[in-house]
Amino acid sequence: MAIKIALPKGRLLRKTAAMLQKAAWGLDEYHSNMGFYRPRSQKFPDVLMRVFHEKDIPIQIAMGNYDLGICCLDWIEELLVKYPSSDLVKVRDLLYGEGALYVAATSVPEDLRQNGAPVRIASEYPNLAEAFALRKRMSRFSIFPVWGAAEAYPPENADMVLISAKASAELAEYGMVPVSKMLDFSAFLIANRNRWETKNLDKLVTSICDTLPEVEKKAPVKDEVDSTEIKTRNRAGETAVDAVRLALPDGHQQQPTVNLLNRAGIGIDDYPSETGNRRPEINIDGVTVKVIRPQDMPLQVANGNFDLAITGWDWLTEHLDQFPSSPVKELLDLKSSKVRIVAVVSRELSVDNTGGLRQLIAEREEPFRVASEYVNIADKYARDNRLGHYRVIPTWGATEAFLPEDADLLIENTETGRTIARHNLKIIDTLFESTGCLIGNTDAVSAVKDRRIEALIKRLRAAVEDV
Amino acid sequence: MKIQRCKGMRDLSPAEMTVFRLVEGISRDTCAGWGYQEVRTPTIEHLHLFTSAGTLTPGMLGKVYSFLDWDGWSGERVVLRPDSTIPVARLYTESLQGKGLARLFYATNIFIFEEAGEKTRERWQCGAELIGAGSAMADTELIALSLEVLKKLGLKGVELRLSHAGLIKALLGKLGLSPEEQSRMFDRILDGDAEALAQVSRESPEVGNILKPFLSLKGQSPGFLRNQRALLARSMPEVRPHLDDFLQAVALLDELGVKYQINIASGAGFEYYTGMIFQLFIGKEKVGGGGRYDALIPSMGGGDVPASGFALYLDRLISLVSPETFAGSAAEKVLVRVKSADAMKEAFKAAENLRGAGYVAELDLDGQKTDARWMLEVRSEAPKFALIDNVKSKRVRYKTFNEVLKQLEGEGGDKDSPA
Numbered sequence: 092m093a094i095k096i097a098l099p100k101g102r103l104l105r106k107t108a109a110m111l112q113k114a115a116w117g118l119d120e121y122h123s124n125m126g127f128y129r130p131r132s133q134k135f136p137d138v139l140m141r142v143f144h145e146k147d148i149p150i151q152i153a154m155g156n157y158d159l160g161i162c163c164l165d166w167i168e169e170l171l172v173k174y175p176s177s178d179l180v181k182v183r184d185l186l187y188g189e190g191a192l193y194v195a196a197t198s199v200p201e202d203l204r205q206n207g208a209p210v211r212i213a214s215e216y217p218n219l220a221e222a223f224a225l226r227k228r229m230s231r232f233s234i235f236p237v238w239g240a241a242e243a244y245p246p247e248n249a250d251m252v253l254i255s256a257k258a259s260a261e262l263a264e265y266g267m268v269p270v271s272k273m274l275d276f277s278a279f280l281i282a283n284r285n286r287w288e289t290k291n292l293d294k295l296v297t298s299i300c301d302t303l304p305e306v307e308k309k310a311p312v313k314d315e316v317d318s319t320e321i322k323t324r325n326r327a328g329e330t331a332v333d334a335v336r337l338a339l340p341d342g343h344q345q346q347p348t349v350n351l352l353n354r355a356g357i358g359i360d361d362y363p364s365e366t367g368n369r370r371p372e373i374n375i376d377g378v379t380v381k382v383i384r385p386q387d388m389p390l391q392v393a394n395g396n397f398d399l400a401i402t403g404w405d406w407l408t409e410h411l412d413q414f415p416s417s418p419v420k421e422l423l424d425l426k427s428s429k430v431r432i433v434a435v436v437s438r439e440l441s442v443d444n445t446g447g448l449r450q451l452i453a454e455r456e457e458p459f460r461v462a463s464e465y466v467n468i469a470d471k472y473a474r475d476n477r478l479g480h481y482r483v484i485p486t487w488g489a490t491e492a493f494l495p496e497d498a499d500l501l502i503e504n505t506e507t508g509r510t511i512a513r514h515n516l517k518i519i520d521t522l523f524e525s526t527g528c529l530i531g532n533t534d535a536v537s538a539v540k541d542r543r544i545e546a547l548i549k550r551l552r553a554a555v556e557d558v
Numbered sequence: 559m560k561i562q563r564c565k566g567m568r569d570l571s572p573a574e575m576t577v578f579r580l581v582e583g584i585s586r587d588t589c590a591g592w593g594y595q596e597v598r599t600p601t602i603e604h605l606h607l608f609t610s611a612g613t614l615t616p617g618m619l620g621k622v623y624s625f626l627d628w629d630g631w632s633g634e635r636v637v638l639r640p641d642s643t644i645p646v647a648r649l650y651t652e653s654l655q656g657k658g659l660a661r662l663f664y665a666t667n668i669f670i671f672e673e674a675g676e677k678t679r680e681r682w683q684c685g686a687e688l689i690g691a692g693s694a695m696a697d698t699e700l701i702a703l704s705l706e707v708l709k710k711l712g713l714k715g716v717e718l719r720l721s722h723a724g725l726i727k728a729l730l731g732k733l734g735l736s737p738e739e740q741s742r743m744f745d746r747i748l749d750g751d752a753e754a755l756a757q758v759s760r761e762s763p764e765v766g767n768i769l770k771p772f773l774s775l776k777g778q779s780p781g782f783l784r785n786q787r788a789l790l791a792r793s794m795p796e797v798r799p800h801l802d803d804f805l806q807a808v809a810l811l812d813e814l815g816v817k818y819q820i821n822i823a824s825g826a827g828f829e830y831y832t833g834m835i836f837q838l839f840i841g842k843e844k845v846g847g848g849g850r851y852d853a854l855i856p857s858m859g860g861g862d863v864p865a866s867g868f869a870l871y872l873d874r875l876i877s878l879v880s881p882e883t884f885a886g887s888a889a890e891k892v893l894v895r896v897k898s899a900d901a902m903k904e905a906f907k908a909a910e911n912l913r914g915a916g917y918v919a920e921l922d923l924d925g926q927k928t929d930a931r932w933m934l935e936v937r938s939e940a941p942k943f944a945l946i947d948n949v950k951s952k953r954v955r956y957k958t959f960n961e962v963l964k965q966l967e968g969e970g971g972d973k974d975s976p977a
Contacts, residue, residue: 209634221635225619228741229608233633372940393631414631456560 165277254439355554437495462498565677651860685869692864694806777820
């Protein structure tokens with residue numbers, strides 16, 4: 092059987108590509124994040140390769156979908172801390188992609204076990220964050236699993252973060268100090284335990300190991316920060332009680348948001364920010380702005396961390412499918428960034444609708460695999476359409492790479508359908524259309540704040556209708 | 559597609575359930591006999607109920623089934639109950655506080671995420687909590703109660719092992735550890751890491767010299783503790799109150815003629831213990847345990863209320879109990895067979911009357927074979943009834959149901975009173 096290897100996109104791509112070039116693999120299309128997920132090797136023409144988001148790789152290896160994989164130790168530990176008996180072998184430290192995981196805060200708290208109010212920890216690593224909280228014997232804690240931008244949360248929206256950084260000095264850039272260093276990490280070659288025990292992977296492993304320097308890794312340099320170095324950039328002053336806290340999206344949602352604000356006559360400085368500033372100034376009194384991931388906004392509004400947020404209907408739906416009693420609602424349809432949320436299968440599959448899917452599932456032994464970034468929407472879709480014995484595989488992007496080998500159905504968003512067609516996939520169902528929206532909390536706040544929120548909605552509504 | 563139960567979960571078959579109910583029933587009756595009242599707590603609780611220091615050790619917390627429920631947008635998790643004592647303490651704090659002494663018992667399942675081996679992840683426990691009493695007499699009551707349940711179950715060779723959490727903590731205090739290391743060491747000891755204490759005493763030889771005999775020896779009488787007290791009183795005055803407390807309970811057990819073994823360096827994985835800890839073994843198998851947890855209810859805001867309790871492990875007991883010991887206690891079974899199609903109503907009526915008289919009346923649906931001694935055939939025309947005795951291979955016809963009953967009761971000298 093052909094050997095299967097999972098390669099990372101994102102932060103490790105460039106150095107991994109360089110290493111494989113040194114190993115003379117002769118890859119045809121593994122050099123950019125452009126969305127090509129199936130590189131081929133001249134040296135190993137029989138090896139099947141797929142490119143995944145790094146966070147997905149340990150899971151793919153543990154599940155046995157791939158024999159070998161390359162990803163950083165932080166994502167491996169994020170899996171192993173929760174599922175210690177996963178079938179995953181750490182084969183070799185690849186000595187690049189170094190960094191560390193820190194628990195950080197804007198100031199070192201005197202006692203982590205604040206009895207009373209929960210300690211709020213925002214992190215892309217919720218399992219490691221929970222392990223940290225338990226180990227520190229925090230009696231009450233809330234973990235905010237975020238898609239990114241964790242560094243933007245403290246101190247107002249989280250007491251601590253667990254984030255990766257090259258060194259603790261990087262934390263100072265964010266105006267934070269390390270509370271604890273959890274892990275030093277670098278890229279690792281990993282293998283599925285069962286395949287490692289039974290399959291000949293030696294040619295690939297040798298070819299990778301031959302590229303590595305012979306010297307053993309030096310002990311990490313002691314890495315301490317002098318807390319006086321902390322920049323004050325992110326140290327926002329105390330937010331006034333009646334200030335309206337508005338969350339604006341990062342990423343490709345920024346331009347439509349700026350356009351909307353412009354039409355509403357609302358000025359905003361340094362957004363989108365070239366320097367990564369997540370606290371731009373807005374020229375309305377009594378409104379403060381933070382820039383976070385649109386995926387994370389509904390949860391933050393539900394928790395009262397923000398009063399208003401500009402996100403997508405898709406992420407609001409995802410949130411409400413998970414937490415039906417959440418107090419978040421759409422206040423205004425911004426009618427921008429229109430996408431369709433669709434069900435997608437491989438073009439090779441002779442199925443054109445959900446009825447066909449049900450029939451297909453009834454005839455097969457293995458569970459039906461649904462891959463999606465929208466875990467709860469996908470789960471609800473599978474439930475509502477009675478897809479029988481199914482399994483939802485959470486992904487962190489590049490979901491198209493999962494079909495047809497590693498999933499049977501995708502729940503994806505698409506603007507034009509072109510990406511889907513390019514990957515030899517087809518749409519069999521449209522779940523709903525999603526546009527940008529302004530969301531808020533249904534729980535009442537103060538009268539002053541309510542008035543300010545009303546005024547802001549009014550200006551934005553006028554701008555939307557103006558188009 | 560093959561349907562299977564989840565990993566680590568077990569089904570209980572009719573035969574297993576019979577033993578399960580038997581054990582549960584004996585536990586319930588015994589507890590009720592001592593004045594305990596039954597409670598039931600929910601399967602789902604807040605995670606933070608179990609995370610505070612002085613509740614579960616990190617080792618146990620790592621095996622908790624925790625998740626976000628549908629209200630979980632605050633980011634706070636809930637758990638499948640990983641322990642039976644803490645929820646009862648929560649129930650007391652929430653609704654029984656200030657109402658004096660509470661003697662509570664329960665039969666409940668707890669959930670522990672075990673990755674290794676064949677261990678089950680859902681476990682059943684029968685237990686009792688004595689809340690509001692802090693005396694040696696209270697400790698002894700719980701030990702005597704748990705032993706009585708095991709005795710009534712017909713179990714032999716029960717071994718009682720005693721330790722004392724207050725004593726362990728006081729000894730640890732002498733080792734010059736930081737408070738954090740101390741609590742980590744305590745966690746390790748309570749997680750069953752018997753090496754832990756020995757290791758630390760190696761590192762600190764002067765304390766170690768005093769501790770070593772204490773940790774390695776196993777006492778069988780109050781004399782053991784008195785000897786230890788004589789040895790430690792001068793160099794470690796702070797352990798004295800715990801030794802005295804321990805001694806009181808041990809002396810009382812001695813007077814009652816209860817056999818035990820004192821083994822300080824044994825724990826039970828529960829950080830909430832503050833006083834005496836006891837464990838029950840049959841052979842190598844631990845079948846239950848308990849202890850004093852005076853700080854738990856105060857930490858929940860329930861006031862300065864001392865408490866202690868124990869739990870017996872139902873899953874282990876049902877594999878040890880031989881149901882034959884209790885044979886004969888079940889009601890006798892009669893198979894009711896319809897002999898003519900229009901006698902259906904008659905048959906249902908006869909079965910109802912049999913049940914009313916204390917018999918198990920099973921309707922014959924398909925000419926089934928039966929292990930029952932009696933079979934009652936029902937016709938629509940007289941004589942309506944025929945009673946077949948499978949033991950004596952005898953068949954007698956009767957006109958009325960009362961005659962049938964009389965015959966059953968007359969022959970039923972070998973049957974326990976069905977009423």
